Amino acid sequence: GQQLNQSPQSMFIQEGEDVSMNCTSSSIFNTWLWYKQDPGEGPVLLIALYKAGELTSNGRLTAQFGITRKDSFLNISASIPSDVGIYFCARARGQNFVFGPGTRLSVLP
Amino acid sequence: GAVVSQHPSWVICKSGTSVKIECRSLDFQATTMFWYRQFPKQSLMLMATSNEGSKATYEQGVEKDKFLINHASLTLSTLTVTSAHPEDSSFYICSARTPGQGNYGYTFGSGTRLTVV
Numbered sequence: 043g044q045q046l047n048q049s050p051q052s053m054f055i056q057e058g059e060d061v062s063m064n065c066t067s068s069s070i071f072n073t074w075l076w077y078k079q080d081p082g083e084g085p086v087l088l089i090a091l092y093k094a095g096e097l098t099s100n101g102r103l104t105a106q107f108g109i110t111r112k113d114s115f116l117n118i119s120a121s122i123p124s125d126v127g128i129y130f131c132a133r134a135r136g137q138n139f140v141f142g143p144g145t146r147l148s149v150l151p
Numbered sequence: 152g153a154v155v156s157q158h159p160s161w162v163i164c165k166s167g168t169s170v171k172i173e174c175r176s177l178d179f180q181a182t183t184m185f186w187y188r189q190f191p192k193q194s195l196m197l198m199a200t201s202n203e204g205s206k207a208t209y210e211q212g213v214e215k216d217k218f219l220i221n222h223a224s225l226t227l228s229t230l231t232v233t234s235a236h237p238e239d240s241s242f243y244i245c246s247a248r249t250p251g252q253g254n255y256g257y258t259f260g261s262g263t264r265l266t267v268v
Contacts, residue, residue: 084259
């Protein structure tokens, strides 16, 4: 019930394409977080969502908190090579986080 | 911005030896730090919560005698993997809450890749 599922697991896209990935759970959450992890680095927070239906942008990234509070999606527009990495959704659990399994993004030039 | 520094960034050790990993908050104080482990192509899994001046809190299934955590100052937490075995090979990442960045302003270190041979 507390697990997060992400899809797709991995994706290969051409530079310039838009990307969409999502995160689902069987439980209701009050906060959704999206992180990006570059190879060999720690994750970095991209977007935090705090209420159902919320749509938030950060540059070329847009994330939405699903109405049911059980899902969230992340879109990346006009992808560039530096978008390569693993994108994790996460939920807060007290002071720390539970991370989803991640979506591995590869951008082909 | 806030920086959490981990050292070393990678380490190779022999089976049976111990390895210490440091996590430092460079420009802020962190009363609480978190240690995660990430196996290849898997997600981050919380191992333990490190509390300055008191005992660490370990997640279920994590051996506290094997993964020793010391948080002796407000800017330093250390994780010591004792009697390391090949199955301990993993990417270890620490994080700390960053003051003034809201409820979810946590800064992660750049990780330490441990390989036990």
